[in-house]
Amino acid sequence: MITIKDIAKVAGVSHSTVSRSLNDSNQISEKTKNKIKKIAEEMGFEFNLNARSLNTQKTNTLGIIVPEFFGDIRIEVFFGKMLGYLLREIEKEGYTSRIEYAKNSLDKKSNIQKMIQSRRIDGLIIIHENILEDEFEFLSEKDFPVIFLHHKPELFFDKNINYIGTDNYKGGYMATEYLINKGHEKIATLTWDCLGIEQAERTNGYIAALNSNGIKVNEKIIFKTDLSFEENYNIIEKNIDIFKEVTAVFAQTDLSALAVIEALKNNGISVPKDVSVIGYDDIEFGKFFKPYLTTIHQPIEEIVKESVKTLIDIIMTxxxxxxxxxxxxxxVERDTVIEI
Structure with missing residues (x-):
């Protein structure tokens, strides 16, 4: 199948220039648009063969469905960073954005169905793993261009969907094995108790790494918490005697890791001298506070770019x-893990 990337290569222009030309963007000269449309037609690009190049019903707008916790900076800075990348990437491609929660906060009706029925968007990016069955059936029935970004839709992942994300199982395994290779065996982890697949995969990676290295899994040092800095801090405070016995902590978000470091420090436990700590996500805060945080980097920018480009290809074809x-x-190795 011929894609926008193929046309861009032949035309000697960027992917976004091709996208804008085929969408008749006023940011591109008529000469360039005509050249690219001719190349696309000669290559058999289906957008042109189906006479969609001048489709006046296109809105050049992409919808974004975000989780309800997106507005709470205490919970997870990571998602704010992802949304920033997403808005910029959509703009680069010559589209505008429309952001909604999955449910209307007043009438509790589905914003997914509302956005599609309104005909105000050409495609949809869903950053949410708990969409309902009737919403999924609606998407399937309409055959609407949709990408699930970052969050796996828990109930429908084995269905016919488009998903782009990060290997959380491998990340959990990698973090734990790194600590093991530094000589640590008593490794606690802080995971979430509410959001399902993402943290379950990281925890499964943690358990698999322990098993692969002959270390018995201790359920008493697997702590389930929420997303907030405060709750993670309190977990350490309430269980400080346990954390005096472990040699390392795998905190499954960077925000959690920073809470762990602060709580340990306030209880006279030095990081990394007494306890090593590794985080997950590689948010900016980890570079600002000493000791600088060792962490697992999620390639947010790459998954966002791939998601937007894939969705536009689906829209066009x-x-x-x-x-x-x-x-x-x-x-990402920094200063919060040492060898023992």
């Missing part, structure tokens, strides 16, 4: 592709 692409995280 009118073919949902059932793409499931997972990017690998990687380790």
């Amino acid at each position: 009118k073919k949902n592709k059932s793409i499931k692409k997972v990017f690998e995280p990687y380790l």
Whole structure:
């Protein structure tokens, strides 16, 4: 199948220039638009063969469905960073954005169905794993261009969907194995108790790394908490005797890791001298406070770019592709882990 990327290569222009030209954006000269449309037609690009290049019903707007906790900076700075990348990438491609929660806060009706029925968007990016069955059936029936970004839709992941995200299992395994290779065996972890697949995969990676290295899993040092700095801090305070016995902590978000470090410090436990700490996400805050946080980096920018480009390709070709692409995280070594 011919894609926008193929046309861009032949035309010697960027992917976004091709996208804007095929959408008749006023940011591109008529000469360039005509050249690109001719190349696309000669290459058999389906957007042109189906006579959609001048479709006046296109809105050049992409919808974004975000979780209800998106507005609470205490909970997770990571998602704010992701949303920033997403808005910029959509703008680069010549589109505008419309952001909604999954449910209307007043009448509790589905904003997913509302956005599509309004005909004000060309495609939809869903950053939410708990959409309902009737919403999924609605999407399938309409055959509307949709990408699930970052969050796996828990109930429908085995269905015909487009998903782009990060390998959380590998990230959890990588973080734990790194601590093990530094000589640590008593490794506690702080995971979430409410959001399902993402943290379950990180915890499964943690458990698998322990098992692979012959270390018995101790359920008493797997702590389930919420997303807030305060709750993670309080977990350490309430269980300080346990944390005096462990040699390392795998905190499954950076915000959690920063709370762990602060709580340990306030209880006379030095990081990394007494307890090593590794986080997950690689948010900016980890670079600002000493000791600088060792963490697992999620390639947010890459998954956002791939998601936007894939969604636009689906919009242009009118073919949902059932793409499931997972990017690998990687380790960022800083100062909060030492060898023992």
